[in-house]
Amino acid sequence: MDNDDFRQWSRRAADWGADYRSTLRDRPVRPPVASGDVFKSIEVSPPEAAEPMERIFADFENKILPGMTHWQHPRFFAYFPANAAPVSVVAEYLVSAMAAQCMLWQTSPAATELETRTVDWMRQALGLPEGFSGVIQDSASSATLAAVLTMRERALDWQGNKQGLAGQVRLRIYSSDQVHTSIDRAIWVSGIGEANLVRIPVSGRFRAMDTAALEAAIIADRDAGMLPAGIIACVGGTSTGGTDDIAAVADVARRHGLYLHVDAAWAGSAMICPEYRHFWTGIEGADSIVFNPHKWLGAQFDCSIQFLRDPESHVRTLAIKPDYLKTHGHDGIINYSEWSVPLGRRFRALKLWFLLRAHGLEGLRTMIRNHVAWSEGLAIRLAKEPDFELVSEPMLSLFSFRHRGGAGVDADAHNLRLVNAINDDGRIYLTQTKVDGAVAIRFQVGQFEATASDVDTAFETITELARGLT
Known part of the structure; x- marks a missing residue:
């Protein structure tokens, strides 16, 4: 060509x-x-x-x-969104054309310095205090893995990378069962092992970790000769929007000297709206926070920001500096390959810079507020229908529901048939989950170009197909 x-x-x-x-x-x-x-x-x-x-x-x-x-269909109501606002797509054309490898400052100075600036723009937009810095990772999975590795190294006095885990004291990480499965993978890949991810019971509308149970587990593990290393909390869990009391969890982490990582991959975007920040009150006590602009904000995948209160521990865990990667003659520069598990790095900051400038924070806030209002409205409409029930109330723009079949109908099988019928119909797309062991159907509004009319179509489709099942 x-x-x-x-x-x-x-x-x-x-x-x-x-x-x-x-x-x-x-x-x-x-x-x-x-x-x-x-x-x-x-x-x-x-x-x-x-x-x-x-x-x-x-x-x-x-x-x-x-x-x-x-x-990018405006009636994509499944999973969480993976938005690609048109202006973000345009920026990706430019990134693809340049095809830069942005692992070091010297391999693309503008990419490094724009990343530093746009990450700080997002820090301000989310209301995080000064002192947090960050990096654009490919996904929340990578950010969580980096956080777990940092937990491991801090707990082992930086000997895990050098000596391996054989012969080391048994490490423990704590979370609820509402966290994303990427946490399980991070535990596997880090070598800590699934048996050492301690699941803390949850309670309340938002299925928050029981902090008394959390503290009791930490004390019991330490008394048993194990080494507590860190806590992973969530804001807006994938299944039903499970959200921990971040302030209370941070207090436990501080008392016991544990590293706290907060997964706000989806819900973090909503924190550009001040009225939603109560969902992560106490976030300033976290050591690591991840949220994905490539979900709800509209920055095309992949674009996940990890904020760090102490980047030194993070970089000490991940940085390898062979001579051929050193940047000579420059002091105070950032090489973001030292902040990530992969060495290679795409120019992810450009699409976020384009997006923020083309829409402005107020334009993005309006979109998110609309999505939340439309989802809450649909939840109310479905709850008023005699043959539907809400399983989980709206957490931002996410809720779950069930359709009641006739007498003697297997409720789980019936609702799986319903979600399959809805998806085969093609007008909208939904996914299922399990809540307290029973099947529920998830609904979330998050697609960048969705309208109130699209949500009306969802109501019509759901009710029509539910009543058409025999």
């Missing part, structure tokens, strides 16, 4: 992207395909000779697109 071809196809791809976004409401949210359909449509062996771009692009439209779930 020469430069003229590159120009032509770049323009065509951009035009295609704009057309795609403008027609999303006409498409089913989830594709009507069976497992293996796409696989069987793709040639078994790679081509020996070059193929024309016209053919490649046509195959993309005819073979790939029909098998895609449309995450």
Whole structure:
């Protein structure tokens, strides 16, 4: 592909992207395909000779697109959003064209310095105090792994990386069962082991950790010769929005000298609205906080910010400085590869900078406030229907519900049939969860271009299909 071809196809791809976004409401949210359909449509062996771009692009439209779930669809109400605001997509075009490797200051000075500035913009936007610094990670999973590794190293007096875990005292990490499964993976990958992730009981509307039980577990483990290392709290857990009392958990962490990581991957975005910050009162007591602008704010995946109260411990855990990675002749610079598990780093800050400037904080606040109001409104409407019940009340824009089947109907099987019928219908997309051992259907509003009308469509679809089940 020469430069003229590159120009032509770049323009065509951009035009295609704009057309795609403008027609999303006409498409089913989830594709009507069976497992293996796409696989069987793709040639078994790679081509020996070059193929024309016209053919490649046509195959993309005819073979790939029909098998895609449309995450930018305004009626995507499943999981949590993975928004890509159009201005963020434009910034990603530029990032892809430059294809910079931004691991060190010297490998892209502007990328490093823009990251430092935009992370601090977000610190201010969320109301975090001065003194917190941070880094843009690829995802909350990586941020949590980095936090768990830091917990491990601090507890072991920095000997884990040097000596390994064999022969070391048994470490313990504490969380509720409301945290994301990325916490389990971090415990696995760090070598601490699943058996040493202590699940603390929860209670109340938001299924918060029982801090008395937390403290009792820490004391019991220490008395048994084990080594408590850290606590992982959550704000807006994936299942029903489980949210810990951060101030109370931080008090326990402080009394026992434990590292506190707070996972606010989804709900953290809402903290740009001052009226929602009560959900993480006491956050200034955390050592590490993660939230994903690529979820609710609209910065295209991947873009996850990890804030740190003490970056020195974090960098001491992760930094490796072979001679070929040193930046000579410069003092006080930041090499963000020392703040991340991967060495390679994309230029993630550019899309966040574009997004914040193009929409402004007030524009983003309006979007989030609308989503919360629309979700609360739908929860009220469903609760008033005689054959529906709320399972969990709204936490920001997330709640869960169940449909009551007839007498003698298996409630779990009935609601699984309902969520499958809804998703096969294609007008909206939902996911299920389990609450207190029973199946519930999750609903959250978070897509960047959703409207009140889209939420009305959700009500109509849910009630119509529920009553059509036999």
